[in-house]
Amino acid sequence: MSLTKRLVASSRERIFAAAAGEFAARGFAGASVDRIARAAHVNKAMIYYHFRSKAALYQEILRDMFAAVAARVADVDASADAPADKIRAFVDAIANAAEARPHFPPIWVREIAEGGAHLDPGTLSHVTAVVKTLGRIVREGQSKGGFARINPMLIHAGIIGPVLMYFASAALRQRLARAGVPGVAQLSRETVVAHVQRVAVMTLEGEGV
């Protein structure tokens, strides 16, 4: 591989990107290898040249995506910031990871609905690392930062739930906006992230409890 970015993506990269789109749009079982091949402008046999099977291709996409979130979250964990700032940075990390790979949120949401059936052990460990890290940050704030004694998983739900739903629901929100629901069109990425950050920190710092 050359050090400069090639002008034309390799067939493997094209397959990878096309597959992410297909899995995002139709789910694992609904995705078709034929359609992925067409979208990637390769022959179907090329997919089996680069990947063992449809399931292996899907698992590789999952691994790539969750490894990226886990890496961002690990950076947050390693910083010297105060717990409240780490919470804010955690929210940012999730939002940035979701934004960097447009097909990630729908795939993530679908995988949750399937009970993580396609997560291989390595990918599952990335997921647990993310969840455990937030737990550690919350407990750190509880022991020496005055955080309220709340189950860290509630904070997790309050962050992942809204952020993931926001990014996964772009198309539906557009339909709701056209149907005349007020406020949907004004829901920007920044607004949502800032709100989730504020609510998480506010809940933990105990004002109004």
Added chain:
Amino acid sequence: MSLTKRLVASSRERIFAAAAGEFAARGFAGASVDRIARAAHVNKAMIYYHFRSKAALYQEILRDMFAAVAARVADVDASADAPADKIRAFVDAIANAAEARPHFPPIWVREIAEGGAHLDPGTLSHVTAVVKTLGRIVREGQSKGGFARINPMLIHAGIIGPVLMYFASAALRQRLARAGVPGVAQLSRETVVAHVQRVAVMTLEGEGV
């Protein structure tokens, strides 16, 4: 149809229930009419006797589910409670609707990921009714209850996101608990609902803002 509940469900009811499970587990495109027939203990031809197509069957399930949420939310809207109590009741309504039909949360979450592609106009109007109702409750509280001036859609995201993810993630949470993530096993329905209620009301009543 008799007035008392029959001991054995009709073939139509069995198909309906089996289809909900199949769509929840595999998504619309991944669901198989053959598998639905086997699970419902009917012949595949029976499905086409009762329903026009796989898509029509799916849309009928969606309509039934969203009509149920819309009905519960309409009751909340019609009550004479104070805005803050209506917010709490709205959270309860969503949670109860999700709980009453175990396959609803995964189907809902998947439909969001698909941009609501399978929502017919009638069902879409149920969805917009739910979202609009929460908006009305928030604005009511803003004009005469001292609620903070926040985009109601942020409150909506803060409710639907965590509640829906909680109910849709039961299987994955079990895996995370087994993988040693602390706190996941203790995350009960009551804890989550109470937390989401408290956070929504706290955000709106402006403490710590």
Added chain:
DNA sequence: GTCTATAAATAGATAGAC
């Protein structure tokens, strides 16, 4: 209402030429 049988299209996957 319920069944068997089957059509017609598409699925995932592979063999083998170049």
Added chain:
DNA sequence: GTCTATCTATTTATAGAC
């Protein structure tokens, strides 16, 4: 690395007997 051609299983859906 890339292609054509093909195998086999499964897909949605229907025709028609009972």
